[in-house]
Amino acid sequence: MSLLEIRGVSKHFGGLAALTDVSYEVNKGEILSLIGPNGAGKTTLFNVVNGFYAPTHGEVFFKGEKVSHLKPHQICKLGMARTFQVVRPLQRMTTLDNVVASAFLRAKGKAEAREMALENLRFTGLYEDRDVVSKGLPLGKRKKLEITRALATQPEMLLLDESFAGLNPSEQNDLVEIIQKVRKRGITIMVIEHHMKVIMAISDRIVVLNYGQKIAEGNPKEIGSNPLVIEAYLGEAMDA
Amino acid sequence: MKRFIPWMIFAILCVLPLIGLSTYALHILVLVIMWSIIGMGWNILGGYCGQVSFGHAAFFGMGAYTAGLLYFHLGITAWWGLLACVPVLTLTSLVIGYICLRLRGAYFALATLALGEVLRVTAENLVKFTQGDLGIMIKQRTWVDKTWYFYIILLIALGTFILVKKVIESKWGYYFVAIREDQDAAESMGINTTLYKTIALCLSGTLTGMAGAFYMNYMGYIDPTVVFPLYDISIVTVMVVMIGGVATYWGPLIGALIMVFLAEVIRSMPKIGAAHQTLFGVLLIFIIMYLPNGIGGDYRKLLRLFKPKGASS
Numbered sequence: 001m002s003l004l005e006i007r008g009v010s011k012h013f014g015g016l017a018a019l020t021d022v023s024y025e026v027n028k029g030e031i032l033s034l035i036g037p038n039g040a041g042k043t044t045l046f047n048v049v050n051g052f053y054a055p056t057h058g059e060v061f062f063k064g065e066k067v068s069h070l071k072p073h074q075i076c077k078l079g080m081a082r083t084f085q086v087v088r089p090l091q092r093m094t095t096l097d098n099v100v101a102s103a104f105l106r107a108k109g110k111a112e113a114r115e116m117a118l119e120n121l122r123f124t125g126l127y128e129d130r131d132v133v134s135k136g137l138p139l140g141k142r143k144k145l146e147i148t149r150a151l152a153t154q155p156e157m158l159l160l161d162e163s164f165a166g167l168n169p170s171e172q173n174d175l176v177e178i179i180q181k182v183r184k185r186g187i188t189i190m191v192i193e194h195h196m197k198v199i200m201a202i203s204d205r206i207v208v209l210n211y212g213q214k215i216a217e218g219n220p221k222e223i224g225s226n227p228l229v230i231e232a233y234l235g236e237a238m239d240a
Numbered sequence: 241m242k243r244f245i246p247w248m249i250f251a252i253l254c255v256l257p258l259i260g261l262s263t264y265a266l267h268i269l270v271l272v273i274m275w276s277i278i279g280m281g282w283n284i285l286g287g288y289c290g291q292v293s294f295g296h297a298a299f300f301g302m303g304a305y306t307a308g309l310l311y312f313h314l315g316i317t318a319w320w321g322l323l324a325c326v327p328v329l330t331l332t333s334l335v336i337g338y339i340c341l342r343l344r345g346a347y348f349a350l351a352t353l354a355l356g357e358v359l360r361v362t363a364e365n366l367v368k369f370t371q372g373d374l375g376i377m378i379k380q381r382t383w384v385d386k387t388w389y390f391y392i393i394l395l396i397a398l399g400t401f402i403l404v405k406k407v408i409e410s411k412w413g414y415y416f417v418a419i420r421e422d423q424d425a426a427e428s429m430g431i432n433t434t435l436y437k438t439i440a441l442c443l444s445g446t447l448t449g450m451a452g453a454f455y456m457n458y459m460g461y462i463d464p465t466v467v468f469p470l471y472d473i474s475i476v477t478v479m480v481v482m483i484g485g486v487a488t489y490w491g492p493l494i495g496a497l498i499m500v501f502l503a504e505v506i507r508s509m510p511k512i513g514a515a516h517q518t519l520f521g522v523l524l525i526f527i528i529m530y531l532p533n534g535i536g537g538d539y540r541k542l543l544r545l546f547k548p549k550g551a552s553s
Contacts, residue, residue, distance in 0.1 A: 073429075073430050
């Protein structure tokens with residue numbers, strides 16, 4: 001069953017078509033990777049799905065409900081949380097307060113929000129850093145904090161925008177583990193990623209964008225051998 | 241221990257008039273407390289929620305005129321203004337919020353600055369309704385003595401302090417700070433940023449308006465240049481909080497104390513007196529450069545300055 005359905009979405013900025021007629025579905029419980037060269041429109045698509053941009057054409061359905069006219073906070077309330085490519089922690093708040101602020105979405109009171117926040121911090125392994133002001137966290141932990149904050153809204157679907165970028169190999173492994181734990185909780189995940197190793201390891205399916213258009217969709221093996229994808233990434237084969 | 245400090249300060253302030261302060265000293269105290277209320281009000285919107293307003297004179301003046309016009313047109317005591325300004329200022333804030341809160345950062349600040357001026361010019365020109373530049377005078381003030389005024393404003397200040405503390409420690413407070421730190425991130429965390437910014441504005445505006453309504457009763461006379469000025473109200477409000485400490489509970493009180501005393505001292509100095517705004521400007525630059533969190537936020541830094549060099553740890 002599809003949890004998220006993107007139906008013929010286009011997004012134009014003035015004369016620039018960032019997305020052209022993109023359609024695909026994300027099934028419940030799967031990890032879907034969105035890949036493509038720089039400027040392919042991946043983050044724009046996230047922003048449309050998440051409600052920051054209204055699509056120029058097309059519609060987005062989440063849990064069978066049309067969400068492409070809703071605001072980000074309404075979409076979040078429906079059960080979709082996201083992280084940002086450039087990390088955006090609430091800088092002058094402690095790690096714990098960051099997560100508490102987002103746990104308030106579902107919690108009834110402050111005590112419950114705190115409880116939920118601490119539980120999520122333990123889940124992602126940030127518990128020890130709970131009293132650190134988030135401005136002072138290293139990048140790896142700030143990325144984890146964003147994921148923790150998103151999880152504290154108790155989403156059914158999580159959008160991760162380049163959570164692996166800039167991490168060292170041990171931090172990457174750590175994050176892969178967390179993502180797999182998140183999935184075991186039954187949360188559907190859509191990720192934007194550049195690290196091929198990570199993508200091949202975690203994805204059930206992959207969608208490839210190039211110049212704002214979907215050029216391929218399939219499981220990692222199919223994508224790895226798709227000539228269109230290879231062309232987009234490595235350039236056209238030259239006739240010798 | 242720490243939680244009793246507000247009550248201790250309240251108790252000390254309560255007995256102050258009993259030890260026989262001069263009328264002038266009591267007047268200064270009333271002004272300090274009134275300014276700390278305006279500061280606390282501004283702090284909700286500008287300090288915690290991060291929407292810096294340069295137009296709080298709009299709210300102060302609306303409050304003052306609410307009280308004054310009730311007295312002038314209906315002939316009832318201007319004290320009703322304290323109550324009436326709650327719905328009036330909430331409504332005003334909603335309108336101002338609808339216009340200004342879609343703007344961010346410096347643009348919001350500029351829009352509020354303009355609004356304060358718009359209201360001043362409006363009050364000057366609606367001669368039939370507001371008496372224009374003639375202003376509104378209460379012919380017989382409630383008390384000649386200042387003691388009761390002092391207790392009333394002290395009570396309002398205590399109520400404001402408790403309200404601000406309760407709000408900031410609740411879900412609203414977390415949401416306000418989240419919006420200040422990153423509005424887009426807050427939005428994607430499920431926070432209705434428009435709604436919560438409007439709530440912050442309403443709280444902030446109403447508290448500032450109550451201070452204005454009190455001012456009408458206390459001074460007995462207002463006109464547009466007294467309650468709607470850019471420098472003497474809007475800018476001083478920002479300075480009170482900046483100097484005292486942005487987004488701290490005690491900042492507005494510390495700032496009000498410093499600003500009111502400083503204004504009195506500088507004004508009484510021969511020749512320099514006229515230049516008090518210049519000196520305020522210099523002070524603000526100094527604060528922004530060396531104590532960006534204000535005296536309430538950076539007091540440890542200040543203490544270190546005064547410690548003898550050898551004793552520093």
